Amino acid sequence: xxxxxxxxxxxxxxxxxxxxxxxxxxxxxxxxxxxxxxxxxxxxxxxxxxxxxxxxxxxxxxxxxxxxxxxxxxxxxxxxxxxxxxxxxxxxxxxxxxxxxxxxxxxxxxxxxxxxxxxxxxxxxxxxxxxxxxxxxxxxxxxxxxxxxxxxxxx
Numbered sequence: 419x420x421x422x423x424x425x426x427x428x429x430x431x432x433x434x435x436x437x438x439x440x441x442x443x444x445x446x447x448x449x450x451x452x453x454x455x456x457x458x459x460x461x462x463x464x465x466x467x468x469x470x471x472x473x474x475x476x477x478x479x480x481x482x483x484x485x486x487x488x489x490x491x492x493x494x495x496x497x498x499x500x501x502x503x504x505x506x507x508x509x510x511x512x513x514x515x516x517x518x519x520x521x522x523x524x525x526x527x528x529x530x531x532x533x534x535x536x537x538x539x540x541x542x543x544x545x546x547x548x549x550x551x552x553x554x555x556x557x558x559x560x561x562x563x564x565x566x567x568x569x570x571x572x573x
Contacts, residue, residue: 423478424566425470425501429486430508431535432526433518434550435558439508440483442559447566449478456483463491471498487538504569506562507544510551 426443428436437454444450453469455462466482480501486492496503510518512535519525546565548558 423501425480425482425495425499425503426562426566427482427484427486427492427495427503427505428508429484429492429505429541429544430550431485431487431510431512431515431538432531433515433522434508434510435518435548435553435555436483436485436508438555439506439558439562440481442555443479443481443562446559446563447479447481449476450481451475451477451479452481452483454483455485463494467491467494467498470495485534485538486541487534489539489541492541502569504546504562504565505541505544506546506548507541508548508550508558509540510549514551 428440430436437456440452440454444452453466455466458465463484466484470480470482482495484491486495492505512532515535516528516531519528519531546562548561550558553561
């Protein structure tokens with residue numbers, strides 16, 4: 419088999435739990451691959467969108483771990499994808515974003531967190547919206563898996 423059936427785009431501010439959720443979904447879903455902008459370096463969004471547009475692997479799910487804090491990047495993802503895109507928005511407070519970023523082994527300067535948070539263009543059309551201040555990683559995973567089951571793409 420060649421080609422993903424579903425692309426799961428995790429978007430949210432820094433520290434909202436995207437990477438944790440990406441790893442949990444990877445472990446739970448059969449045939450999943452995670453691509454994180456954190457690991458792609460300079461030009462990460464262009465690289466990620468290039469993978470979406472041109473590479474097809476044997477995996478059933480492609481999980482994208484990125485802030486996607488600009489609507490234009492989500493629009494470009496929709497254009498590049500030939501598969502269904504499930505957008506999961508992890509919403510959290512600025513305080514949570516700052517605290518979780520500071521707890522990381524490799525953290526960003528507070529100024530970067532402020533900048534991205536203040537400039538965040540929240541998706542109005544997200545398929546799943548999670549309150550990352552309140553939801554545990556287990557609860558977030560459960561909500562996404564239930565949504566995938568509801569749309570008929572059972573893991």
